[in-house]
Amino acid sequence: xxxxxxxxxxxxxxGNTPFVNDAVKGxxxxxxxxxxxxxxxxxxxxxxxxxxxxxxxxKPTSGEILLDGVNIWENPKEIRKVRSKVGLVFQYPxxxxxxxxxxxxxxxxxxxxxLTGKELEKRVVDTCNMIGVKPExxxxxxxxxxxxxxxxxxxxxxxxxxxxxxxFDEPTAGLDPKGREDVxxxxxxxxxxxxxxxxxxxxxxEDMAVIAxxxxxxxxxxxxxxxxxxxxxxxxxxxxxxxxxxPIVTRVFYELKKAGVPVPDNVFTVESAVKVLEKLRDGDGNx
Amino acid sequence: MLxxxxxxxxxxxxxxxxxxxxxxxxxxxxxxxxxxFIAENAFSLGxxxxxxxxxxxxxxxxxxxxxxxxxxILPVLIFTGIINLFYGxxxxxxxxxxxxxxxxxxxxxxxxxxxxxxxxxxxxxxxxYTTTPNDLTDAIESLLSPLKFIGLxxxxxxxxxxMTIALRFIPTLIExxxxxxxxxxxxxxxxxxxxxxxxxxxxxxxxxxxLISSVRRAYELAEAMECRCYNGGEGRTRxxxxxxxxxxxxxxAFAISVCGGIITxxxxx
Numbered sequence: 001x002x003x004x005x006x007x008x009x010x011x012x013x014x015g016n017t018p019f020v021n022d023a024v025k026g027x028x029x030x031x032x033x034x035x036x037x038x039x040x041x042x043x044x045x046x047x048x049x050x051x052x053x054x055x056x057x058x059k060p061t062s063g064e065i066l067l068d069g070v071n072i073w074e075n076p077k078e079i080r081k082v083r084s085k086v087g088l089v090f091q092y093p094x095x096x097x098x099x100x101x102x103x104x105x106x107x108x109x110x111x112x113x114x115l116t117g118k119e120l121e122k123r124v125v126d127t128c129n130m131i132g133v134k135p136e137x138x139x140x141x142x143x144x145x146x147x148x149x150x151x152x153x154x155x156x157x158x159x160x161x162x163x164x165x166x167x168f169d170e171p172t173a174g175l176d177p178k179g180r181e182d183v184x185x186x187x188x189x190x191x192x193x194x195x196x197x198x199x200x201x202x203x204x205x206e207d208m209a210v211i212a213x214x215x216x217x218x219x220x221x222x223x224x225x226x227x228x229x230x231x232x233x234x235x236x237x238x239x240x241x242x243x244x245x246x247p248i249v250t251r252v253f254y255e256l257k258k259a260g261v262p263v264p265d266n267v268f269t270v271e272s273a274v275k276v277l278e279k280l281r282d283g284d285g286n287x
Numbered sequence: 288m289l290x291x292x293x294x295x296x297x298x299x300x301x302x303x304x305x306x307x308x309x310x311x312x313x314x315x316x317x318x319x320x321x322x323x324f325i326a327e328n329a330f331s332l333g334x335x336x337x338x339x340x341x342x343x344x345x346x347x348x349x350x351x352x353x354x355x356x357x358x359x360i361l362p363v364l365i366f367t368g369i370i371n372l373f374y375g376x377x378x379x380x381x382x383x384x385x386x387x388x389x390x391x392x393x394x395x396x397x398x399x400x401x402x403x404x405x406x407x408x409x410x411x412x413x414x415x416y417t418t419t420p421n422d423l424t425d426a427i428e429s430l431l432s433p434l435k436f437i438g439l440x441x442x443x444x445x446x447x448x449x450m451t452i453a454l455r456f457i458p459t460l461i462e463x464x465x466x467x468x469x470x471x472x473x474x475x476x477x478x479x480x481x482x483x484x485x486x487x488x489x490x491x492x493x494x495x496x497x498l499i500s501s502v503r504r505a506y507e508l509a510e511a512m513e514c515r516c517y518n519g520g521e522g523r524t525r526x527x528x529x530x531x532x533x534x535x536x537x538x539x540a541f542a543i544s545v546c547g548g549i550i551t552x553x554x555x556x
Binding site: 161 | 471472
């Protein structure tokens, strides 16, 4: 069942000035329920502009966005309801923290949706349980936390609205390897617990190979490719042409294959690479 | 939105006005402002207005840009205009109610004030459109340098540096504010509707992160400056040295003749 449908979306910045710029040109795609879609593209390819349309922060110059089959701009006064259904976590979300305590900050989103009292409290506690914000943090100031913890609290603030679609703009930017792993884990966990659709912008092909079901490739404002991870990463040459690449491990396997080692060319994650190599080793051992 | 603020924005160009030494431009601006107030009849003010508009034209900045600045002070203009309407104390009575009356003299005064304010905006816009903010602060530093003789040596440089940094960070802060506003809107914040009190309250989630990021930026900038051995103005040289040229003396001559014209017209009419 498709949750989100983008139809022929175009966005032009600076309509009446000499600096007219088509940030997004005629993009169409559909997101099914429970899918994780990765958006990849060079800097300035229109990824961020595209996702800001999904919750109505930007209004399309032309084209439309259907959420559960309804155009989100059908009733402009109700656009705030759309924003609680489509959560958007910006780049460096920790810079939006403002409340005195972690609890209050996470409660900001659900409170704006109209939740109060026990219901509000339950929502915040449930979200914290799900993504691992410990109760002893509730009364701390968000500004006393470490970078990784702040990021986790900020993400919790959006997840607490229980959106059915949640969009992340480079959620792991600026984190250490442990922090990146944690955030990836939180995202996967949210999908598992709620069955929500997840859309992630990322520069890391390696992260995308691990977490995404489908990939959407943007280039100069247009949609270049949209398909499963395998379909997209098989087009290594096309990706390189627009300044992207395939995961490092895929490149290694490509070279191995060229050198005559019998390996498949659909290896995109380290995990699957280990399996393939083990099989190869064991196979050799048996022979 | 926030991006519409144009006051103090540089408009790229290569006209004579752009190339004039910024120090000369600042001094001439002050001189002309004083003379706009010295002009006391329709002829001298009209003469000043024509000269200022000529300056605006040779600056090759589109006229619409000047009018855009006018829009911001339109309420002030209308307000002073209306007040002045009732302050006339002579001439034919055109309209009167209660204790107030509008006379031909009042209308004249109102128009006179409106033209005066318009000219102030035009002439100062002519400076800010044709001079980059950095040139402006450099020029102010250079003009204030005599203060070092009265023991304010480091203060002048510090002040100029503070102005440069403040101007440099205006676009950054605007961008940051927009980002935070979007982030809070994405969390369901309502920044557009509601009564005044609710709207002010709705700004807290924007202002606090903005304040925190400004302080963080200030620390980072201070550290970066110290890493490059910045230690104030002493012994510091400039990449762009300002020199007076023939063009600047022509500008000076033009301004002085305008002032002379204003005085002459003041006396003879």
